[in-house]
């Protein structure tokens with residue numbers, strides 16, 4: 053035997069030369085240098101190295117030489133027989149030998165440290181050359197090689213720790229990089245949506261394209277990878293595809309040997325497997341049902357396994373882990389459990405201008421989770437308190453500001469406005485930007501809101517930007533200016549609805565997490581008050597770009613039917629202008645009978661309501677109605693509901709115009725649009741007003757000389773006759789005015805504010821000025837409405853008949869007593 | 875004695891959403907929060923019977939779709955000024971799989987029969 057060891061020395065065979073076995077051997081030789089004669093097998097053709105530093109190697113910030121942890125001299129000094137490049141293929145437990153291409157090697161004790169294998173998603177094309185994982189030095193070399201080609205493109209599948217480190221590194225090497233991530237935000241296991249948003253923004257700033265909710269369908273290519281195809285049809289050309297979707301413990305030889313293996317090789321607290329002579333350590337093991345994928349716990353295991361080998365007492369205990377992303381310039385830290393729960397409280401600190409987000413989750417005055425982005429220097433301090441269970445009651449108020457906090461100033465409510473660039477538009481009506489207001493204040497010595505209005509026109513029209521203008525004044529004038537208090541949207545923010553609406557536009561915020569971060573929301577996920585409002589504002593402001601968040605909609609809009617007091621739904625198909633025919637009525641009658649619908653009622657809006665439909669039946673009911681040509685009536689929506697009409701000049705002896713035709717035309721033009729609150733309209737053929745147009749949100753009274761447009765009526769909790777907007781001569785003009793008025797309301801009103809309340813706030817004259825007098829502005833409103841209709845006029849019923857949101861309509865499972873009795 | 879039955883996978887439920895499970899004692903709503911926690915509660919609001927599975931989920935709470943009472947998914951207790959509670963049911967996660975304790979349902983059923 054080498055090193056002159058005696059035959060009494062036990063033979064230890066180690067399978068896997070990775071991070072865990074390297075550390076375990078160090079501990080072992082420290083405790084008992086002579087106890088074992090060690091043979092170390094490694095599938096990779098090299099010794100132990102610091103795997104986690106492969107990211108900086110890929111980025112070109114380090115070389116392989118820098119990250120070697122154990123070199124030839126070390127193995128020699130400790131008498132380790134190295135068998136690198138030799139995979140162990142079999143363990144024969146009876147004869148106590150391992151098998152490899154070099155033959156059989158006997159052991160007294162065997163240590164399995166095989167780590168994990170990258171998970172390759174089973175899609176077509178996964179075996180094409182150019183598809184690679186990110187696990188070992190060979191993978192890194194292959195990627196570096198691919199990046200040499202000028203203009204080479206990489207698609208990284210997986211937006212977790214590993215995938216993003218690969219993406220950032222490949223980008224540094226000059227590749228065009230796209231990250232595909234299955235979930236809604238990056239690193240969803242370590243980050244909440246707010247931090248995920250900041251991370252995405254940073255990566256995009258580096259020129260990396262990030263596609264979330266990306267379901268890979270296939271990898272395309274003839275001889276080698278050429279592109280990646282997603283389920284939604286998107287194709288990303290690629291020279292290489294890096295799969296970084298996860299890992300699974302490498303347990304094959306353990307399974308074959310009949311050891312107890314669940315997800316990983318099951319070990320005791322002493323790191324012993326179901327065979328007392330076989331131990332295991334590292335990512336390949338499962339301890340108390342948990343597999344680990346970070347080195348900190350593996351190092352604890354390594355210490356324990358070394359003690360067990362030399363017969364000392366030691367026990368591995370599960371540990372909390374903390375995560376950091378190793379991308380130069382990105383500071384991100386996450387630790388512990390940051391799920392919500394109501395025995396839990398959270399402290400959130402956001403600094404929009406600095407791009408900082410910090411969130412601590414507390415339970416009984418102890419930190420149980422921390423997420424930080426942008427500023428992570430207190431990560432270790434928080435993590436330390438988390439592990440120790442430190443009671444933080446004393447420093448609660450200032451905790452989030454970090455260890456170095458020395459009684460600094462309280463949070464500044466004007467921070468969001470301070471962060472705006474000078475060219476950010478504050479007043480939408482008059483197109484006044486922040487810089488103009490500031491310079492008017494300073495150069496002209498303005499001190500009051502009226503002065504600012506007079507000199508800049510900001511907030512002089514609809515007034516919805518008043519809050520922001522006042523904040524700009526406060527910023528410029530300092531404490532001498534005291535803005536009027538605004539009613540915050542909800543307890544998640546100090547900003548009012550108008551401020552939020554203006555800032556969404558001014559800062560071009562296009563997702564709910566973006567709004568919450570940039571406007572410094574005080575909660576991580578909002579509440580049932582602000583989320584539906586934000587969702588509407590984003591749908592309205594970015595019709596083509598915003599992805600509607602259905603989980604932020606009330607149930608009626610989510611399932612496109614009206615919930616009733618018993619939890620069933622009512623279904624109201626559109627009946628354009630209240631006109632129907634025999635075929636439609638027959639279809640409704642058939643549906644009512646087929647689905648045993650208990651009640652049918654004519655509504656106040658001239659259509660038919662089927663009440664008491666079971667949720668599971670909704671798609672089938674819609675399918676039947678759809679066959680007869682019906683589409684959703686949006687009777688459930690904050691959107692256009694009905695356009696009531698009278699029979700007008702077609703039938704009525706008093707009729708002056710085709711009121712039915714105009715009503716149908718308006719309804720066909722405007723259906724499907726989302727509005728701040730419901731919108732009901734009506735068209736009457738003469739001033740006798742049989743369609744009751746003068747108590748609607750928008751009404752038309754036809755007269756001989758044209759069309760009188762009315763608005764801002766109410767016939768609900770409040771009763772109010774309409775205001776007259778004006779008289780127009782033609783049907784075309786009537787339509788344009790009504791559409792423009794609706795768009796102005798869509799853009800300016802607060803969520804759930806009906807037209808009559810909004811118009812009163814803004815001033816009827818202001819509405820007349822913008823819609824009737826200013827023809828250019830009217831046209832611009834009209835055009836914006838038409839643009840948004842391109843995305844809104846999709847019948848939600850037929851979409852769902854074709855399978856959208858299937859999960860909404862079916863129970864997930866049923867559990868009966870059969871199971872319960874088992 | 876617990877008796878864990880698989881009721882579905884995490885991905886069956888949208889984030890900040892819920893799905894229902896039919897049981898002999900009525901519907902149970904299974905929620906998934908933004909942070910991927912799962913909770914099960916009776917799908918019946920103690921106020922006027924609203925289906926809580928249809929509410930908006932925020933944090934570990936749900937707002938009833940009928941009259942906006944807010945309930946904790948963890949304890950089942952109504953929040954704020956409202957008073958009331960819904961029954962909660964234990965769930966277990968095994969990776970992607972979600973398991974429900976069928977014996978808890980049996981127990982709830984016997985309790986109901988005894989009360990009637």
Ligand SMILES: Cc1cc2nc3c(=O)[nH]c(=O)nc-3n(C[C@H](O)[C@H](O)[C@H](O)COP(=O)(O)OP(=O)(O)OC[C@H]3O[C@@H](n4cnc5c(N)ncnc54)[C@H](O)[C@@H]3O)c2cc1C
Nearest residue numbers: 068070071072094095103104139140166167334335346347
């Ligand atoms: C790019 C990258 C970045 C990472 N960054 C971090 C980080 O920042 N922080 C952190 O905590 N963790 C990080 N990790 C995870 C960390 O590297 C692993 O947790 C750690 O390496 C696991 O150690 P291990 O010894 O269990 O397995 P490994 O280090 O994978 O070693 C196992 C070795 O066994 C070999 N092997 C497998 N089967 C056989 C066989 N039958 N015969 C012979 N040899 C075999 C394998 O080839 C491998 O070399 C990162 C991982 C990667 C890939």
Ligand code: SF4
Nearest residue numbers: 698704707737738742
């Ligand atoms: S509003 Fe005038 S036109 Fe219309 S039905 Fe009544 S009377 Fe006839």
Ligand code: SF4
Nearest residue numbers: 616617655656768769
């Ligand atoms: S009037 Fe009241 S009770 Fe009648 S349908 Fe409307 S909300 Fe319900």
Ligand code: FES
Nearest residue numbers: 919922924938941
């Ligand atoms: S039924 Fe739930 S709040 Fe009324």
